[in-house]
Amino acid sequence: MKVGFVGLGNMGLPMAKSLLGAGHALTVWNRSPARGEPLVKQGARMAASPADAARGADVVFSMLADDVAAEAVSVGAQGIVEGLGKGAVHVSSSTISVALSQRLTDAHASAGQGYVAAPVFGRPEAAESKQLWVVAAGAQVDVERVKPLLESLGRGFTVLGEHASMANVVKLSGNFLIASMMEALAEAFAFTRKSGVEPRQFLEVFQSVFASSPIFANYARAIAEERYAPAGFALRLGLKDVGLVLEAARAAEVPMPLASLVKDQYLGGVAQGHGDLDWSALGALVAERAGLGKPPR
Amino acid sequence: MKVGFVGLGNMGLPMAKSLLGAGHALTVWNRSPARGEPLVKQGARMAASPADAARGADVVFSMLADDVAAEAVSVGAQGIVEGLGKGAVHVSSSTISVALSQRLTDAHASAGQGYVAAPVFGRPEAAESKQLWVVAAGAQVDVERVKPLLESLGRGFTVLGEHASMANVVKLSGNFLIASMMEALAEAFAFTRKSGVEPRQFLEVFQSVFASSPIFANYARAIAEERYAPAGFALRLGLKDVGLVLEAARAAEVPMPLASLVKDQYLGGVAQGHGDLDWSALGALVAERAGLGKPPR
Amino acid sequence: MKVGFVGLGNMGLPMAKSLLGAGHALTVWNRSPARGEPLVKQGARMAASPADAARGADVVFSMLADDVAAEAVSVGAQGIVEGLGKGAVHVSSSTISVALSQRLTDAHASAGQGYVAAPVFGRPEAAESKQLWVVAAGAQVDVERVKPLLESLGRGFTVLGEHASMANVVKLSGNFLIASMMEALAEAFAFTRKSGVEPRQFLEVFQSVFASSPIFANYARAIAEERYAPAGFALRLGLKDVGLVLEAARAAEVPMPLASLVKDQYLGGVAQGHGDLDWSALGALVAERAGLGKPPR
Amino acid sequence: MKVGFVGLGNMGLPMAKSLLGAGHALTVWNRSPARGEPLVKQGARMAASPADAARGADVVFSMLADDVAAEAVSVGAQGIVEGLGKGAVHVSSSTISVALSQRLTDAHASAGQGYVAAPVFGRPEAAESKQLWVVAAGAQVDVERVKPLLESLGRGFTVLGEHASMANVVKLSGNFLIASMMEALAEAFAFTRKSGVEPRQFLEVFQSVFASSPIFANYARAIAEERYAPAGFALRLGLKDVGLVLEAARAAEVPMPLASLVKDQYLGGVAQGHGDLDWSALGALVAERAGLGKPPR
Known part of the structure; x- marks a missing residue:
């Protein structure tokens, strides 16, 4: 297939x-083009704009850091909507x-284009080794069309229905x-x-009793060893994501007091200058409040 | 070894x-003696009192439902302290x-006896199949002495230090x-x-991404399927345990806002008459508050 | 002075x-014009649009229900910015x-107009009897100019500085x-x-010990007597305002766990269909969770 | 009347x-007798023990710092129960x-004595100037008997029923x-x-809009001016009282999430070494978490 890819950050690049390794014809775009050179x-071909990456493609992927960037490359000037052909899928x-996600669904629909939301679970290492898990949603015809591409990204995926969001x-x-x-x-x-x-003793118990799940085991180890830098996923990004949860939960009318609690913890972390630590630095914030000393700088 | 066992409930009996299966000479006691007949x-020999079960034993185990019962069989009339010999271990x-736990440590020390706290992780099925994980603490000499017994209870154990509590x-x-x-x-x-x-779709994602840990997977399934009865572990017991956490955390001067949040959830559940549902019925309480309907009766 | 007034709701009308009673030449606008007839x-003169109410005025007031309405009458088509003269104040x-508020400050500044934020404390009855308390902020020259008008609205005001927001x-x-x-x-x-x-006994204690403040006394009485309808201020408006607090606090990097807690209470109230009760119906939500029975419908 | 008084601390002494000023025959006891000299x-007569202060009295008051002290002077050796005559009231x-309070009710009932709980609202200055507000509960006959005494303590009282607690x-x-x-x-x-x-501006608004209640006004001023020492009421006492609320609320099956939140704040304050600041030092803890700097030492 002819595939475009917009956004070559730590996740996007691998x-x-x-996709390239699976034999697709790839056109890529990134704000700083140097990131695309290995591809x-x-x-791969280097495009001049998101619109250019989308032009002529059957499918164009995007992988950006936040709402502002994702909206700009999609519906901004020289964005994906401008370049993508009718019937092609973002x-x-x-x-x-x-x-x-709902606004992008509408924008693509108005332009006669398809839109599939397909965020992924996994860190850059998992992307590198094709161990991501993808959750996808969108119109059935569009999801069917992109399934082979989703398969080449990770170890599996779950399809969640016709509403992309x-x-x-x-x-x-x-x-x-x-x-x-x-x-x-x-x-x-x-x-x-x-x-x-x-x-380290509590960590041993945790691993023995709970933590066949490697995600939890890794974070438990970070807290046990008080290693919060360099960040795998920054505390300020944790704040962003929990903030998005609360925003959507409010729209859906779902009280989530634990999400509120965690949001306030992250917000306090950012306010006190720890936004660049790993999001597991909750361990340090809670410990400090218990009189166990200050977070590392 | 000569071993006593006090408390033959769902956990104590298996x-x-x-211990019996591992070849030890066992004397048991239970409030209603019928529970001991299979043993x-x-x-096994049936004792007339906790003191009687402890008398002459190298080691006596106890496994009771709560503080009141545990205190009664230990330091009450005809309790373990009365019967246990000097140098033997509870x-x-x-x-x-x-x-x-601290009071029991002191009581046994005053009587020249050893005290090891060795609570277990696992449900009755895990006790039956020797899959428990034991966490033990106490004076080193006492812990060493009981290690072979702990080994026959489960798949492993962690020793946490010299303070039993x-x-x-x-x-x-x-x-x-x-x-x-x-x-x-x-x-x-x-x-x-x-x-x-x-x-069921969110459950699938949870299982694929997080839940190699069977504990979490089982609870996620209960919530996904809204199956909260019969209780594996009753909501009112969840309240008891989280209450004990908060009590100890206060003594240690550790603020635990998430524990407070969960305690209030459980307390609300009990106040509204759901104390006998499984403790995963948090799923129903949160859903009700979101306008998704009432918990099952 | 020549004064415009946009928005004649329960607060705006009194x-x-x-202002009319204080002798100013008043031009009013309301979405449904019938509300303006007594004036x-x-x-008073009835204007054809917010722009029309602002045209030729020295000062134009606006008093709307929420962000959407306030933004529409200010910067929308035929809005205040279109009609207001240079140097005049909104x-x-x-x-x-x-x-x-920050966006409106900018919009008026770009148009060479002044902008003063002057929200009020007090219910419609207080507006009727000129008992409001006004909190005002904006460029000093603009605030000075509108002070005589603020004085005729209530029993006093506090000036908070040069940033309207x-x-x-x-x-x-x-x-x-x-x-x-x-x-x-x-x-x-x-x-x-x-x-x-x-x-009623706890209410008596509250009044004797705390509640010289009539605001708190009134709400305590509502809760004591379980009278939550008709709403003086609807629960869904309470949700709106606490939501605005949290939004601004997040931007300012201030964790407010109590605001989060109250927000989740209000959100649960709305989700369960109590959005039109008075915001003091927190009394019913908390009581229900304590097993004291359901909120009134 | 013949009146005993046990506990001459900052509240008890005034x-x-x-009571002495109202013309009653007073016998007092305090752990360190020097406190009683002005009386x-x-x-006043100085007693040798709480029992001695109670002996022959119609009514004996007690005013102690916490549960431990209150229990000791009441039911401990040489305590009030030992000395008080049948039909007399504590x-x-x-x-x-x-x-x-429930245990003390029972202990006095067993001894044929009356027990009235009559805690007071107000600081030492209020006790000095007879501005306390008393809340009293107990058997009607006992409450009636002590009413004239309660009247001489403050500006009024509320009787809450027959259960002292x-x-x-x-x-x-x-x-x-x-x-x-x-x-x-x-x-x-x-x-x-x-x-x-x-x-100071927000304080002005608070005072104008809310704070006819002097209690709230005083605490708002402490926070506005960041004056948390010397403590009028220490943060660790705030923790004690909110802890007692949560304990009783749990027994009554009432979830109180705001009480939990405040308890965790106070516990964090104590854990970080601020237990001797005034309980309004919540202002400093919240400000620190918002990145506004450290609490004063």
């Missing part, structure tokens, strides 16, 4: 590489708000679950540590 | 059976308060982690469901 | 009447978001304080009532 | 003085737990309301201050 060497993998609801809920587990771990480590239990 | 058939596996801190923290995960799942399911995502 | 009888008394910050904070007090009262009444204390 | 000079004005429920609820208002003020001041509003 995802584009997977060009492997046969697959949006960014972690964006539910409201924006449901995939964003699920992606945000997943990040909320991780953040919640982190707050729980942060409180549990502060409590056990202040009661005299060695963090 | 644990006692494991007597396999060679292994307390009940999920009890940190403060009571640390094992209770860790057990309570484990239950707090489960309750927190449940609140997080409850909010995530209410949010996704009200946004139009089928619960 | 405020406009006060026309007393000598006094915005609506309870709107901090962000919108600060007045909105303070107005939202005031509503947050009321909502918080209501949650506190709701919990205190549920606790005392379930402990066997008659609500 | 209360005893009021002895005015004609009036307990201490701020104690609901559970202890209800007066404790109401006293604790009152302290909870103050603590809640303080958290609300703390968040409002942090939000307005970080948004650029001068604290």
